Amino acid sequence: MLQDVQGIILSKLPLKEVVRTSVLSSQWRDLWTVCPKLRFDCTIMFGKDFNGKQRGQFAQQFIDTVNAVLQQYHGRIVEELVIKFDFGTLLVDHLNNWVRFTASSHTKFLAFDVMPRGLEALSSPQYIFPFQLLDSRSISHLQLRFVSVNLPTQFGGFPKLRKLDLCHVKVTAKDLQDMLSNCCALEWLCVVHCKMDGELKVHCPLPSLLYLHVAFCELTSMEFHAVKLRTFVYKGSAVRINLNEISELKNANIFLHGATIGDAIATLSNVLTSAQSLTYDAFVHSPEVPFLMENTSKFSQLKHLQLLLSYRMDVDNLSLVPFLGSAPLIEKLEVHFTSYFGFFYVDGESIRRFEHRHEYLKDVCITGFKASNGQIEFVTHIVENAPVLDVLTVEQSDKLSNTDPVLVKEKVAKYMDATVCEVVRRYIERTVSPKCYLRLLF
Amino acid sequence: MEVDKGKGEAEETRKVAEADRDTVTLKSSDGKLFEVSKEAAARLSTVLAGMIAGGSIDDNGTDLKQIGSEALENVVDYCNKHANSIPSAALISSSISFNTAPFKEPEEWERKFVDRLSHDALFDLVEAANFLGMERLLDVTCHKISEMMKGKSPDQIREVFNIKNDYTKEELEEIRQELAWAFYDD
Numbered sequence: 019m020l021q022d023v024q025g026i027i028l029s030k031l032p033l034k035e036v037v038r039t040s041v042l043s044s045q046w047r048d049l050w051t052v053c054p055k056l057r058f059d060c061t062i063m064f065g066k067d068f069n070g071k072q073r074g075q076f077a078q079q080f081i082d083t084v085n086a087v088l089q090q091y092h093g094r095i096v097e098e099l100v101i102k103f104d105f106g107t108l109l110v111d112h113l114n115n116w117v118r119f120t121a122s123s124h125t126k127f128l129a130f131d132v133m134p135r136g137l138e139a140l141s142s143p144q145y146i147f148p149f150q151l152l153d154s155r156s157i158s159h160l161q162l163r164f165v166s167v168n169l170p171t172q173f174g175g176f177p178k179l180r181k182l183d184l185c186h187v188k189v190t191a192k193d194l195q196d197m198l199s200n201c202c203a204l205e206w207l208c209v210v211h212c213k214m215d216g217e218l219k220v221h222c223p224l225p226s227l228l229y230l231h232v233a234f235c236e237l238t239s240m241e242f243h244a245v246k247l248r249t250f251v252y253k254g255s256a257v258r259i260n261l262n263e264i265s266e267l268k269n270a271n272i273f274l275h276g277a278t279i280g281d282a283i284a285t286l287s288n289v290l291t292s293a294q295s296l297t298y299d300a301f302v303h304s305p306e307v308p309f310l311m312e313n314t315s316k317f318s319q320l321k322h323l324q325l326l327l328s329y330r331m332d333v334d335n336l337s338l339v340p341f342l343g344s345a346p347l348i349e350k351l352e353v354h355f356t357s358y359f360g361f362f363y364v365d366g367e368s369i370r371r372f373e374h375r376h377e378y379l380k381d382v383c384i385t386g387f388k389a390s391n392g393q394i395e396f397v398t399h400i401v402e403n404a405p406v407l408d409v410l411t412v413e414q415s416d417k418l419s420n421t422d423p424v425l426v427k428e429k430v431a432k433y434m435d436a437t438v439c440e441v442v443r444r445y446i447e448r449t450v451s452p453k454c455y456l457r458l459l460f
Numbered sequence: 461m462e463v464d465k466g467k468g469e470a471e472e473t474r475k476v477a478e479a480d481r482d483t484v485t486l487k488s489s490d491g492k493l494f495e496v497s498k499e500a501a502a503r504l505s506t507v508l509a510g511m512i513a514g515g516s517i518d519d520n521g522t523d524l525k526q527i528g529s530e531a532l533e534n535v536v537d538y539c540n541k542h543a544n545s546i547p548s549a550a551l552i553s554s555s556i557s558f559n560t561a562p563f564k565e566p567e568e569w570e571r572k573f574v575d576r577l578s579h580d581a582l583f584d585l586v587e588a589a590n591f592l593g594m595e596r597l598l599d600v601t602c603h604k605i606s607e608m609m610k611g612k613s614p615d616q617i618r619e620v621f622n623i624k625n626d627y628t629k630e631e632l633e634e635i636r637q638e639l640a641w642a643f644y645d646d
Contacts, residue, residue, distance in 0.1 A: 022590070023586055023587070023590050023598070023602065026598060026599070027602045027605045027606050028606075029608070030602060030603055030606035031606050031609060033642075034641075034642045035609070035610065035611075036641035037639050038614065038615070038639075038642050038643065039614075040619055040635050040639060041614050041627070041632055041636065042614055042617060042621075042625070043618070043623050043624060043625055043626050043627065044621070044626050044627065045578075045623075047635070079641050080641075168578055188530040329616050403583060421518055
């Protein structure tokens with residue numbers, strides 16, 4: 019087999035397995051050194067034993083290996099360099115040398131993950147990534163984890179950068195703005211756990227950006243100019259988000275903490291007017307501020323809405339119904355309920371009715387349905403106000419707390435709760451249109 | 461779809477007529493002819509794209525002396541399947557992990573396509589893809605081969621790939637010593 023083909027095959031294997039091919043035969047002896055993708059990941063190289071007593075020894079071995087391999091590649095093109103190791107035991111000089119190496123090897127993909135361990139993890143990242151050593155003109159994908167960013171004063175941006183992934187990076191909003199100031203080719207941007215404590219305003223247009231993910235950055239406001247954006251993910255507090263002139267947004271995934279649904283509509287309305295699919299995840303404070311229904315459509319293109327709602331007590335329709343009302347074209351609705359104290363049915367309380375038609379609503383799925391008064395009001399509202407409803411799925415088990423590893427898993431019910439049965443009979447089965455297929459799950 | 465052009469521009473006409481045909485005919489080393497969508501061939505193979513653009517495509521079958529009929533049949537099959545497949549909507553919008561980003565995972569049909577091949581056919585196809593500059597097909601076939609190697613012992617790999625171990629015991633021990641970290645959990 020030709021050597022360049024062998025190189026491609028080897029580039030798809032973990033480095034450890036690539037190196038092991040040297041024992042196959044003398045023809046394979048040095049083949050591993052032609053692999054153009056170099057991934058040095060301590061967890062792959064040393065496996066589970068890595069945290070043991072021999073850590074110091076591993077660190078030296080890791081450094082020696084990287085240096086030995088990079089030595090072999092001196093003066094050659096290396097497509098990708100991945101370094102994953104805990105910083106505490108590494109020397110800054112080595113890391114800087116490896117960045118220097120990428121500049122001379124025209125490396126396109128660079129990943130640096132220098133996660134601190136133990137007590138060091140609590141302090142801010144110690145390693146200052148040396149942007150001045152990087153060849154910012156050739157880099158196409160950059161992933162940084164647990165480093166500090168301190169941009170040189172004369173930073174020219176990344177003209178070829180297509181993907182930027184920052185996680186637990188210490189960076190100021192100003193430096194991030196400067197980093198993004200000349201990134202015309204950027205398609206994918208992810209900024210997670212980079213505390214900026216302020217506003218992030220990226221005035222420079224990002225004309226190629228398709229995917230934007232900002233999470234847990236403690237911003238006070240956010241602004242981007244990305245006309246082609248198709249997917250937007252935001253997790254954090256309900257701050258003012260301004261995505262100017264977006265028109266092609268398809269999917270949005272939003273998690274807000276400390277916000278009422280009313281706040282959410284206000285925050286999201288100018289962002290998501292063109293979105294067709296929205297996942298909204300929130301802890302709903304109770305009681306919600308009654309939010310008066312207005313006849314203005316905010317989510318004018320929205321067809322698919324997924325709500326992941328954690329309540330302290332019961333569901334509050336005064337906020338849920340208008341939220342739906344703001345999406346007049348909605349066709350598919352999924353609502354996953356969970357409650358910290360559980361949902362309970364209180365006998366004798368009247369069921370309130372709201373009239374607001376959902377003309378296009380065809381498919382509704384509700385999980386975590388325990389027949390609490392608020393839930394009954396909500397499901398009653400759906401069956402009475404969705405004239406073209408095709409499928410209604412009502413599921414008793416709580417999907418949210420069951421997928422949350424922190425919370426204790428509730429026992430999977432073997433039968434439908436008697437109250438739930440009674441409620442379903444009284445409020446759903448009698449009212450629902452005969453054309454609608456009703457699915458009850460426990 | 462022949463286009464009628466004025467006389468005296470014979471060369472020009474020939475090229476235009478050729479450019480207007482939907483398919484190109486390829487000829488394997490053992491003389492078998494295969495038709496393939498011109499659009500797909502130009503999109504998937506840098507070598508064929510160059511030949512089409514340069515007008516060196518022969519209507520009676522472009523000679524590909526380096527490729528046997530079985531491999532060429534698979535190449536053509538792949539091109540035609542690719543022309544019909546709907547590109548995956550996920551593409552960039554899904555949160556693909558950084559490390560897999562440069563290589564898009566094989567799609568379901570591509571996986572099936574390479575899974576049904578015998579070892580010999582797979583290796584022949586890799587070489588054909590390499591010769592024709594078909595980056596995606598090369599990537600998909602190499603991916604399959606790498607999967608055949610993953611997690612296997614040296615002996616198992618030697619058996620799959622028919623590699624003869626020509627080391628002495630001492631030489632083997634020397635390599636293991638030198639690259640000890642890679643053999644750590646053995």
